[in-house]
Amino acid sequence: MTTEGLERVEISLNGSGPAHEQRLLVVLPALNEQESVAKVIGEIRASRPDADVLVVDDGSTDRTAERADAAGALVMRLPFNLGVGGAMRAAYRYAHESGFTSVVQVDADGQHDPREIEHLLAVRDADVVIGARFAGRGSYVVKGPRRWAMRLLSFVLSRIIGVPLTDPTSGFRLVHGRALALFAEHYPEEYLGDTVESLVIAHRAGLSVAQVPVVMRARETGVASTNPVRSAVYLLRVVVAVGLALIRRRPESEHR
Template sequence: MTSPADPVLVIVPAWNEELNVGATVREIRRAGSEYHVAVVDDGSSDATAKVAREAGAVVLSLPFNCGVGGAMRTGFTYAQRHGYRRAIQVDADGQHNPSDIERVLGGLEYADISIGARFSDVGDYEVRGPRRWAMVFLASVLSRVAHTRLTDVTSGFRAAGPRAIDQYVRYYPAEYLGDTLDSLVAACHAGLTVTQIPVAMRQRVHGRPSQGPIGSTVYLLRSVFALSLAVMRRTRPDRRSIADGSAT
């Protein structure tokens, strides 16, 4: 069993975030002394690692860019090896509010995975057009897989309990949207439980994420494709079971 006093590993995946990561790390550390920050420098070409280290984080440097999935699996492996029983992802760009970490962690009292959901009547975060359609569709499908109502399955602001940490070390895909969709499908099929906690998102301080109608349409198509692959991968029969006649 975990207790609120147990240390928590806050995993911050970062790629070329030298302008944001320092402030993010300092804000997380101010939010609670039990929060130990590990920044996974995902092959950055700027001073991300140096800035994060100076702000007080442990820095795990990858030799090249592996994507969020690869960075997070590195973070979960570090958590497992150092005995952390709770870990939470906080993005380096400042959009996840460290004051909400405690609330998201609270979901682990009754579930293995707790998602900080952006579309639960808290805050003014809004997405429109094809990107919003994709998020609604993905949430409806994942809600059936998880056997609970979810509204934001692509949120990276999510916490993991001990069973989820072990699951993520075994399997945490690095492909596009795999870190959110495929990892969640795999966890549910492994018997893990999921809940969501309403949170308010903030605007990125420096830099700008890709947007626009073309980007949103591409997101829609790629996300539906990614989810289809994840579901098929988890539901297709094992070839060895078919070979020995044990499949039903």
């Protein structure tokens, strides 16, 4: 399996099961998450024993890949860091080529509760289902410029897509068959593209988007990547991401 600009990808297939009609793959894009990845894999297996688990080691310098492999997950090792968008594009391509029908993205840091996956799977009339942090469940809070940017982005994307969205940057999401085929070829790799632009791409390809409220947990290990400077820049990046999504060439009609 290859992805654009990637010369070498290693994948360990421990635990891969036989093909069946409905196949769910839970994907954990992971960068230096050795302290939490095994626990998250165990929680996924406990809540969704029917699913395969794939950890995309996005150029980690710690033992993320080794601990994921020891926990029984499929492991895809990227030779260098591509970011979440690049990691998920590689995962979508692998899932599509391997015959999976649905993919759920889950953070490897433990913030997404795997028990919430059932709420995403319960939505059967949408191609992309977002697990929303700000939709009436839980007490997850974002403050300052980042929260302002999220509110602006929610308003703009809700108008573009025609569906009320309160958390379009959530990385906890479900992608079904038609969207999976689309994202395997057209998933954006840029920062925020994997969340913001991907929704616009899906909408412009004639696919449906929905959200369900979920509970987000506090990060148990590691350090969040945001700081005051990055939060201030976030608003500008949001504007750029939406702009790119609107001017980029429409996906081919074969994915409609």
